[in-house]
Every structure is written in C-alpha cells, then in structure tokens.
Amino acid sequence: MTAAVPNTAAENEVMIELRGVNKWYDKFHVLKDINLQVAKGERIVVCGPSGSGKSTMIRCINRLEEHQKGQIIVDGTELTSDLRQIEQIRKEVGMVFQHFNLFPHLTVLENLALAPMWVRKMPRKEAEAIGMQYLERVKIPDQAKKYPGQLSGGQQQRVAIARSLCMSPRIMLFDEPTSALDPEMIKEVLDVMIELAESGMTMMCVTHEMGFAKTVADKVIFMDRGQIVESNPPEEFFNNPQNERTQLFLSQIIGH
Amino acid sequence: MSHDFAPLPDLPPPASSVGVIGWLRRNLFSNTINSLLTLFAIYLLATLLPPLFNWLFFDADWIGDSRDACTSGGACWVFISARFSTFMYGFFPENETWRINLIYIALIACMAPLFMEGFRHKVKLGVFVIFIFPIFGFILLFGGVFGLEQTETSQWGGLTLTLLLASVGCVAALPLGIMLALGRQATNMPAVKSMCVLFIEFWRGVPLITVLFMSSVMLPLFLPEGVSFDKLLRALIGITLFQSAYIAEVVRGGLQAIPKGQYEAADALGLSYWKKMGLIILPQAMKIVIPGIVNTFIALFKDTTLVIIVGLLDVLGMVQNALNDPNWLGYSTEGYVFTAFVFWIFCFSMSRYSQALERKLHTGHKR
Numbered sequence: 001m002t003a004a005v006p007n008t009a010a011e012n013e014v015m016i017e018l019r020g021v022n023k024w025y026d027k028f029h030v031l032k033d034i035n036l037q038v039a040k041g042e043r044i045v046v047c048g049p050s051g052s053g054k055s056t057m058i059r060c061i062n063r064l065e066e067h068q069k070g071q072i073i074v075d076g077t078e079l080t081s082d083l084r085q086i087e088q089i090r091k092e093v094g095m096v097f098q099h100f101n102l103f104p105h106l107t108v109l110e111n112l113a114l115a116p117m118w119v120r121k122m123p124r125k126e127a128e129a130i131g132m133q134y135l136e137r138v139k140i141p142d143q144a145k146k147y148p149g150q151l152s153g154g155q156q157q158r159v160a161i162a163r164s165l166c167m168s169p170r171i172m173l174f175d176e177p178t179s180a181l182d183p184e185m186i187k188e189v190l191d192v193m194i195e196l197a198e199s200g201m202t203m204m205c206v207t208h209e210m211g212f213a214k215t216v217a218d219k220v221i222f223m224d225r226g227q228i229v230e231s232n233p234p235e236e237f238f239n240n241p242q243n244e245r246t247q248l249f250l251s252q253i254i255g256h
Numbered sequence: 257m258s259h260d261f262a263p264l265p266d267l268p269p270p271a272s273s274v275g276v277i278g279w280l281r282r283n284l285f286s287n288t289i290n291s292l293l294t295l296f297a298i299y300l301l302a303t304l305l306p307p308l309f310n311w312l313f314f315d316a317d318w319i320g321d322s323r324d325a326c327t328s329g330g331a332c333w334v335f336i337s338a339r340f341s342t343f344m345y346g347f348f349p350e351n352e353t354w355r356i357n358l359i360y361i362a363l364i365a366c367m368a369p370l371f372m373e374g375f376r377h378k379v380k381l382g383v384f385v386i387f388i389f390p391i392f393g394f395i396l397l398f399g400g401v402f403g404l405e406q407t408e409t410s411q412w413g414g415l416t417l418t419l420l421l422a423s424v425g426c427v428a429a430l431p432l433g434i435m436l437a438l439g440r441q442a443t444n445m446p447a448v449k450s451m452c453v454l455f456i457e458f459w460r461g462v463p464l465i466t467v468l469f470m471s472s473v474m475l476p477l478f479l480p481e482g483v484s485f486d487k488l489l490r491a492l493i494g495i496t497l498f499q500s501a502y503i504a505e506v507v508r509g510g511l512q513a514i515p516k517g518q519y520e521a522a523d524a525l526g527l528s529y530w531k532k533m534g535l536i537i538l539p540q541a542m543k544i545v546i547p548g549i550v551n552t553f554i555a556l557f558k559d560t561t562l563v564i565i566v567g568l569l570d571v572l573g574m575v576q577n578a579l580n581d582p583n584w585l586g587y588s589t590e591g592y593v594f595t596a597f598v599f600w601i602f603c604f605s606m607s608r609y610s611q612a613l614e615r616k617l618h619t620g621h622k623r
C-alpha cells in the first residue's frame with residue numbers, strides 16, 4: 001500500500017475548523033473545548049472509548065447535533081441556526097453512518113439519484129448516470145435495481161458511500177462505518193474508503209480500524225470524556241503515544 | 257482443501273403431518289376438548305344455517321311490485337326491489353338519475369387504470385381523480401349549468417349521499433390529517449405543535465353525533481343573520497375535521513415508527529424539511545399505517561349513517577323512510593339486512609384492497 005501523502009496542511013486552505021466547541025446533553029458535558037483544524041485533502045481518524053464524544057463531534061460538523069458554545073466553520077461558512085446555511089453546508093459534506101441508513105423504499109439507483117435530483121436540481125437521466133458511475137466505483141453496478149434490503153451489509157455500506165459521493169461533496173464524514181459489519185465485509189468497505197482517501201478527499205473518520213488509520217490517516221485523534229487527548233500523525237501516535245490514557249487504549253485495542 | 261462440505265439430503269416430512277388428514281388433525285381434532293368443540297360447532301351450523309338460507313333464498317319472494325307478492329313466508333325482497341331507486345338515489349328527480357349513474361361510470365372508468373399494473377400515468381390520473389373529478393361530479397349532481405336542471409342538496413340521498421359523505425370525508429381528511437401529524441411532531445415550532453395538539457385532542461374528544469348536531473343546530477346561531485350555508489356542506493366540514501384528527505393520530509404512529517437514521521440520512525444529504533418528509537419519511541410511514549388508515553375509513557363509512565339526526569337521509573335513512581310507508585309496514589328485517597349487506601360490500605372491498613396494497617408495497621426490505 002502506498003504511504004500516506006505527507007501532510008501539507010500548512011499551505012492548504014482550512015476546510016473544517018472547530019474553535020472552543022462545547023456541547024451538553026441536558027447536564028452531561030459531552031464535548032469540552034474542542035479545537036481542531038482540518039485542511040483540504042487531509043484525512044483524520046478519530047478514535048477513543050465509547051461515550052468519549054467522537055461521534056457527537058463529527059455529527060456537529062454537519063449539524064445533526066447542535067453545539068452550544070464555540071464556533072464551527074465548515075468550508076468558510078459558520079454553522080449557526082440559519083437553516084439555509086445548514087442546508088448549504090450539508091450539500092458539501094457527505095456522511096456515512098454506522099447503520100448505513102439507506103432508504104429502504106427506494107432501489108439502490110434511486111437512493112443514489114435522489115439527492116442530486118432534489119437538492120442539486122439535476123435531471124433524472126444525468127443523476128442516474130452519476131449514480132451508476134459511483135456504483136461502478138464501489139464495484140456493485142449490477143445491484144442498481146435491487147432494494148437495499150436485498151443487499152449484504154458490506155454492499156449496503158458501499159451504496160451509502162456512493163450515495164454521499166453522488167452529491168460531489170468536498171468533505172466526507174464517516175461515523176463508525178464498519179462497526180455494524182461482519183468481519184468478512186469490513187475489508188470491502190475499507191478498500192473503498194482507502195481508494196477515496198487516495199483520491200484526495202478531505203475525510204474525517206470515526207473508526208477503530210487501526211490498520212486503516214496507519215494506511216491513510218494524516219492525523220490520528222484520540223478522544224476521551226469529551227476532550228481531545230492526543231492528536232498526532234499515525235507513526236508518532238502508534239509508536240510513541242504521549243498520554244497515559246492513549247497508551248492504555250492502544251494496548252487494549254492491539255491486544256486483541 | 258481436500259475435504260468438501262457435503263450437506264445431508266432433505267427428507268420428506270412424516271405422512272400424518274401433511275395433506276387433508278394432517279390439516280384436520282392439527283386444526284380440528286388435536287385433542288379431546290378441541291374435538292368436542294368441533295362437533296358442537298358442526299351441530300350449531302347444521303341447525304342454524306338451513307332455516308337462515310331458507311328465509312334468505314329458498315322461501316324468499318323475489319318477483320312482484322307490491323306486498324301482495326309476498327306470501328311464501330320467507331324474506332320479501334320485493335320490498336327492496338320496489339324501493340331500490342330511492343335507496344340508491346334518494347329524492348333525486350327520477351328522470352335525472354342518469355346524472356348520478358354517469359358519475360359512477362365515469363369514476364369507475366377513471367379509477368380502473370389506477371389498479372392496473374404497468375399503467376404509466378398513475379400519478380397524473382390520481383391527481384385528476386382527486387382534484388378535477390369532484391368538480392365534474394359536483395356540476396353533474398348540482399346542475400344549474402349547461403342546461404342541467406338544478407337540484408337541491410336536500411334531494412341528494414340514499415347510497416349516493418353515503419358515498420359522497422364518505423369519499424369527501426376521506427379524501428379531504430387525509431391531507432389535513434397528515435399536516436396535523438407533521439405539526440404535532442414539529443418540536444422546534446412550539447406554537448404550531450400546540451395548535452395541532454389542541455385541534456386533534458378536541459376533535460378526538462367529541463362524538464361525531466355531537467359534531468353533526470352542533471354543525472346543524474348551533475353553528476347557525478353564531479353566524480350573522482342572513483348568512484346561511486348548506487346543511488350538507490356543514491355536515492361534510494364536520495365529518496372532515498373529525499376524521500382528520502383520527503387520521504393525524506394514525507399517521508403520527510407511522511412517523512414514530514421510522515428509525516431516526518432515516519431522518520438523519522435525509523438531513524445529511526441536504527434535503528429540506530418538506531423534501532425529507534415527502535420523499536423519505538412519509539412514503540415509508542404511510543405504508544406502515546395503511547391498515548390503520550383503512551380502519552378509520554371503514555369506521556367513517558359506517559359513521560356516515562349518523563347524518564340521519566340532522567335530517568340527511570343516507571342509504572340507512574332512506575330504508576327507514578321506506579319502512580314508514582304504510583304499504584310496506586313490517587318489512588324492517590329485510591330493510592336492515594339489505595342495508596347491512598350494502599355496507600358490508602363496501603367495507604369488505606376496502607379491507608381487501610388495503611391488504612392487496614400492503615402486499616404490493618411490501619418490497620421486502622424490512623430492516
């Protein structure tokens with residue numbers, strides 16, 4: 001596998017910026033002073049124990065969750081409660097979920113063509129052509145006419161990735177994309193993600209697939225109890241973890 | 257890999273568990289108590305069914321035009337056939353009933369393609385049937401233009417009125433009910449939400465008979481003098497609002513059954529609220545609630561008989577009206593059996609159609 005392209009964040013524009021972001025669920029302080037910059041083309045892997053706030057953090061970036069304090073700036077637009085700005089940002093930010101969340105009442109191709117047609121106002125023919133193009137990229141063009149329920153988990157997740165890509169997003173967010181999959185299917189999804197990463201897409205990925213992190217990540221972030229504990233390039237992160245909490249986490253994961 | 261996995265062959269099930277004998281044994285004679293119950297049920301059917309069928313069919317009088325024809329002791333279906341046109345058309349002028357028949361025929365002709373597989377313009381035709389056809393139907397019924405004799409709504413009655421009340425009630429209440437359900441779910445708009453809750457809880461809390469009574473007796477008291485609007489229209493509005501509250505609650509159940517991930521996926525793709533609801537959430541939610549919606553439709557169809565208390569004579573009202581005719585005193589059983597049969601046909605058809613629809617829309621994608 002080719003080594004990750006060296007981090008050239010300094011000379012690139014900033015795509016995602018979180019400044020002092022705080023969030024509470026009722027009284028539970030789930031995100032504490034998160035500061036983070038993601039440059040264009042950068043690939044970030046976020047890991048950490050469950051309940052550490054990693055999913056919440058990336059769900060704040062496309063406003064599936066609302067932050068209560070601090071600033072989130074995505075592609076130059078600040079996220080506020082302004083609906084038009086939220087929709088504008090969501091057009092540019094694709095998201096892949098743990099449970100795929102394909103639309104079960106639509107065929108695979110309809111799932112793919114829906115957003116380009118209704119959000120980007122593309123004619124059906126063109127939207128479906130784009131859909132087919134991405135289905136080929138995730139290597140399941142023969143499933144276009146099937147319903148999501150007829151596909152395996154790995155295939156569904158690849159369709160979900162293709163569905164996001166059909167909107168030609170500038171940023172892709174992945175929220176534990178392989179945690180609901182059988183071990184046999186994880187690889188096919190990771191292969192698609194690795195290919196996507198190598199094409200230069202800006203990516204933020206919550207995952208525990210450390211192999212994926214080592215292969216493609218520019219930076220690995222470790223979160224615990226709502227805070228970013230450590231943020232380093234993968235070699236540094238895996239070989240020389242600074243924080244005690246990170247060392248413990250890594251020893252548990254790699255111990256398997 | 258030298259050892260191939262070879263599954264064992266499938267064997268047929270034991271003979272006593274399949275076929276007619278197996279079915280009888282499983283379902284009717286599985287143990288002593290069930291065997292006794294089966295025998296008792298057979299005895300009941302054998303003693304009750306023959307007299308019933310004799311009365312309904314074999315001893316019944318079918319031909320004639322007055323009660324003199326009813327001599328054989330069975331049911332007097334002559335009563336029904338003699339008054340049939342009033343049961344169907346109410347007091348509609350007799351030589352104008354072709355207008356009602358034309359509406360039925362046109363409606364069936366418009367609806368038939370909707371049930372056909374592979375018909376391409378279902379949506380367009382559906383929109384036509386729901387929005388344009390009622391105008392056509394109203395012109396034909398009411399008249400007063402194109403040389404058609406004008407009729408009064410008080411002349412509309414019988415099955416025509418029943419179908420009018422039920423179809424307008426269902427068609428108008430469905431979109432209203434969906435809007436109310438969406439409003440009740442709108443947690444980020446507290447004013448809209450509480451208005452919807454208030455509306456739904458009010459209309460669900462009062463009996464339909466009260467609604468009809470209020471619309472006919474009390475509403476005119478609040479209107480300025482000289483302003484009056486049609487009794488039938490008031491009943492229709494009352495029925496629609498009443499029905500929409502029930503539909504709203506059924507639809508809300510469907511909305512709640514849609515996993516949160518569907519909302520999130522639609523949001524994440526940048527769909528606006530209305531597109532998210534119209535393209536993703538409602539198509540799935542409505543499919544789940546088809547049985548519930550049809551259930552409320554069937555209930556409404558039967559509840560339309562209540563309009564009799566405000567002086568509108570639907571099919572039941574016309575039958576009761578005919579029973580007061582001195583020429584036909586004493587044939588109430590026939591009248592009510594006939595009415596029950598008419599209602600049963602419509603309700604059963606609705607139920608079967610909803611089952612067929614469920615099967616058709618079930619694309620095998622349960623998560």
